[in-house]
Amino acid sequence: MNLKHWTLLGLGVLAFVGCAKKPKPEPVAEPQPPRMEQPEAPRAEPPKVDEEALRRQRIQARIAEVFKPIYFGYDQATLSAEGQSTLQEIGKLMKEVPEITARVEGHTDERGSNDYNLALGERRAKSVNDYLASYGIQGTRLSTISYGEEKPAMEGHDEGSWAKNRRVEFTTTF
Amino acid sequence: MNSSTQGNSNMHNTSAASSHKRSLVRLSGTRVLASAALAFCLAGLAPSRAAAADVVITSENKGAESLSLGFLDFKCTKGDANSLPYSPGTVIAWDLDFSGRFKIKTAPQFDSTSKGIFKGDGALAYVRGEYTLEGDNFTLSCELIDIDTQERILGKKYSGKKAELRQSAHKFSDELTYQLFGEKGIAQSRIVYVNKRGGNKEISVMDYDGSSVTEITKNKSINLMPCWVEGKSKLVYTSYAGGQPQFYLKDLESGKNAVYFTSKGMNTSPGWNKMDKEIVYASTMDGNTEIYRRTFPDGKAQRLTFFGSIETSPSWSPNGYEIVFISDRGGKPMVYVMDRDGSNMRALTHDGDYFGSPSWSPKGDRIAFTTMxxxxxxxxxxISPDGKDPAKLTTQAGSNENPSWSPDGRHLVFMSTRTGSPEIFMMNADGTNQKRISFSGGNYMPKWSDY
Structure with a gap:
């Protein structure tokens, strides 16, 4: 399953937890029953499968948190300090969880020619791929693809949108 | 050429023997049409290249001149003209006007008024035509008539299925161009392009005048950089349909569409060399985006560039000796030319900082490209292939990209965002007569077919 699905699932779980945590407005007239007097419900031992599911869920949440897009300067494929620190987090997680593999997807803004931008997107993906490889991630766990300017994250025609489109995104499997 | 038939649409000559009587028909100040030689052509006696050249007095500067012609509205003599969304006469008039070779004055019929208008415009001949529509079939008759003598200089008849009527009209336009200028016309050429369809990018083909749109891919993926190979019969394009961007080959005659070949990495930017039946393209098969060539269809990839920088957008010179392409080895994407084996590389552009999409004119005399x-x-x-005489063709608002030459080198098709969304436009090779030809919203990467 890819990251997007898991991200959605993760958000769903978060939303659920968020709702559950919300304090309910309590009716003023009703006194709160003293907690201590409640009889303890017998607690069943959780089956092992659930623990594994929980672990996976935890890792999915980490993946969603850590695999953030890497942004680039105009016509550039060099990694910024911020990009490098994001990649270190990604590298750390990938080392911690050897089952994670990542597809590194290079993108550009709309300026310039489509052909060149496909090559530039490839160069960005390669730059990220090489950084992770030098961090110690096996090449077999990484693949690259370029979309050039063909899959913008934002449709606008201004620097705000362009800056968001000059990026490398990840699709992970776990 | 007169005896050729294509599809179901048949072409017949009508005699122009009477023009033997006249030794010369003077059609314009500088062009003299020797009608005896023309009649020879029309009789289907397979004129040699030299004989054809006798028909037309060549001019030093064809591009700057145009021949005035009168043009009568075509008449539907049988069937319902309104059952067609166009008149074949309108199709022909558009062709002649767009070609830049003709200056057209239209009139509903030939009478003293229209005669005056035609002659006032310098015309010495006019086009008239009739057509019939019966069931699925059509007939079309087109003539070029001498204004003064009312003699027929050229006559053509076509018949076939209604769906082919438009192509027959284009055929007559090309016939006129060939007979009067001795050069092939482009009225039967087509444009392939990328069309944003429901969030996807698909390949479509249309006639060069924007009509008869055919959807080539429907794979709901990203399909890019279509390129005509082997005339108008096949297309090579890059598709993400199988995940990684690889080449697909569409055979328009058989309808077969399949992966062309795959390699490691991605294959993009195909360019066709009709002299040697080769494609040149960009690939990351060895890690970096470099340029390769390959005999079509089954040759071995031969790598041409080894710089470690981005090398892409290759386009052949029409004689197949050289390749123009983009490289950013100097820091910014610039236009370079190299020999077909990768040697003798030289920069074509020097000033400015961002260039793209070079395309070599089929005449060989100019290279089109984009600059930011x-x-x-x-x-x-x-620009001239020796780097001299640069000319800027577009200065409109919006971005103007992906220039591709008409097969006669007289026009360019390109993408422009001047109306808001990317659409296909055309213009003359000198930048005049810019015309929008796609209207569906989101069309780009056009490539003009061969004749």
Whole structure:
């Protein structure tokens, strides 16, 4: 399953937890029953499968948190300090969880020619791929693809949108 | 050429023997049409190239001149004209006007008024035509008539299925161009392009005048950089349908569409060399985006560039000796030329900082490419292959990209965002007569077919 699905699932779980945590407005007239007097419900031992599911869920949440897009300067494929620190987090997680593999997807803004931008997107993906490889991630766990300017994250025609489109995104499997 | 038939649409000559009587028909100040020689052509006696050249007095500067012609509305003599969304006469008039070779004056019929108008415009002949529509079938008759003598200079008849009527009209336009200028016309050429369809990018083909759109891919993926190979019969394009961007080959005659070949990495930017039946393209098969060539269809990839920088957008010179392409080995994407084996590389552009999409004219005399202006928009320029005489062709608002030459080298098709969304436009090779030909919203990467 890819990251997007898991991200959605993760958000769903978060939303659920968020709702559950919300304090309910309590009716003023009703006194709160003293907690201590409640009889303890017998607690069943959780089956092992659930623990594994929980672990996976935890890792999915980490993946969603850590695999953030890497942004680039105009016509550039060099990694910024911020990009490098994001990649270190990604590298750390990938080392911690050897089952994670990542597809590194290079993108550009709309300026310039489509052909060149496909090559530039490839160069960005390669730059990220090489950084992770030098961090110690096996090449077999990484693949690259370029979309050039063909899959913008934002449709606008201004620097705000362009800056968001000059990026490398990840699709992970776990 | 007169005896050729294509599809179900048949062409017949009508005699122009009477023009033997006249030794010369003077059609314009500089062009003299020797009608005896023309009649020889029309009789289907397979004129040699030399004989054809006798028909037309060549002019030093064809591009700057145009021949005035009168043009009568075509008459539907049988069937319902309104059952067609166009009149074949309108199709022909558009062709002649667009070609830039003709100056057309239209009139509903030939009478003293229209005669005066035609002659006042310098015309010495006019086009008239009739057509019939019966069931699925059509007939079309087109003639070129001498204004003064009312003699027929050229006559053609076509018949076939209604769906082919438009092509027959284009055929007559090309016939006129060939007979009067001795050069092939482009009225039967087509444009392949990328069309944004429901969030996907699919390949479509249309006639060069924007009509008869055919959807080539429907794979709901990203399909890019279509390129005509082997005339108008096949297309090579890059598709993400199988995940990684690889080449697909569509055979328009058999309808077969399949992966062409795959390699490691991605294969993009195909360019066709009709002299040697080769494609040149960009690939990351060895890690970096470099240029390769390959005999079509089954040759071995031969790598041409080894710089470690980005090398892409290759386009052949029409004689197949050289390749123009983009490289950013100097820091910014610039236009370079190299020999077909990768040797003798030289920079074509020096000033400016961002160039793209070079395309070599089929005549060999110009190279079109794009350059970025201060407002981050691309504009189209042409330059001589020796780097001299640069000319800027677009200065409109919006970005103007992906220039591709008409097979006769007289026009360019390109993408422009000047109306808001990317659409296909055309213009003359000198930048005049810019015309929008796609209207569906989101069309780009056009490539003009062969004749």
């Amino acid at each position: 202006d201060e407002g981050n928009n691309m504009n189209i320029m042409t």
